[in-house]
Amino acid sequence: MLEIDGSYGEGGGQLVRTAVALSAVTGKEIRVTNIRRNRPNPGLKQQHLKALEVTASICEARVSGLFPGSTELSFAPMEIKGGKYDIDIGTAGSITLLLQCLMPALPFAKEKVELTVRGGTDVAWAPTVDYLQQVTFRALERLGYAGYVTLEKRGYYPKGGGKVSAFFEPCRLWGFHFLKEEEEIKGISHTSNLPAHVPLRQAEAASARLLEAEYSSRIETQSFEDFSTGSGITLWTGYIGGSALGERGLPAEKVGKRAAEEVITELKARASVDMHLADQLIPYMALAGNSSYTVREISPHAATNIWVTEQFLDVKFRIEKKEDIFEVSVN
């Protein structure tokens, strides 16, 4: 039984998701203690519970400790099955973070996996669904990953009610060295139940700020009348993304500008991947072997993900400072 201290480093939800996914891949039984100890509300929340429940059912795991607020769990996987699953997170809990828990295991499934997930598609502290599609999947494809997600309906905080379909096929991962890929910046600016000028103003403000920094952009606008009310914008180019969400009282122009600033910060650093993708790629790069990227900073999320991944797999990540950026590689 492998014991993982959930308070290590960043000590958040991602450590638990990576541990469970790699337990499924390696077949190693685990116990995770001190779950989310470094968060103001420690223990498992609804979003984490759903992710763990689905991962357990896909790999027929024996689990204990799955209840709200639980700070310790054990997970003993069998084989990773395929099949169809219909999952309702029940709140505006992040759909993309639920997928983050499952996705590293799915190349090793016996058959294809089809999921329908209901929850939040554009919520704080998580990749937006557009980021997942345009940045994360673009990078994973380079590692041989076979899967895609389709947005059916947006879901914003607090009501949620978004819907995403996802499809994954068993595949063999291979190594890849990520280099900076810069194209015209693309984006989607979207709203639900708000006036049509809101996504336009978000998009125009983002484009104007990008142009000031000498980047051209093409941003699509979308207006929906879905179950929840909200707005957001995601921008991307190569392996770099940025996003911002609307808030009551926050002018649409500020939302657009925030997303643009995120992308500009990443692009100016001249690294190959952004800080979020950098932590997300760690388990896949370890499974694929012989891979690398450059990033402007090593975030606590990335350092923690490296630490958890090294507990499961016989790999060692190297981090080297090269001028103003860091190269992260694994053999």
Ligand SMILES: Nc1ncnc2c1ncn2[C@@H]1O[C@H](COP(=O)(O)OP(=O)(O)OP(=O)(O)O)[C@@H](O)[C@H]1O
């Ligand atoms: N704006 C964003 N764009 C892309 N990815 C993001 C963004 N914000 C957060 N992420 C990603 O979402 C994940 C968040 O992990 P984290 O452990 O903080 O989540 P959590 O389960 O909500 O946990 P906790 O509530 O314990 O913080 C990380 O992979 C991070 O890179």
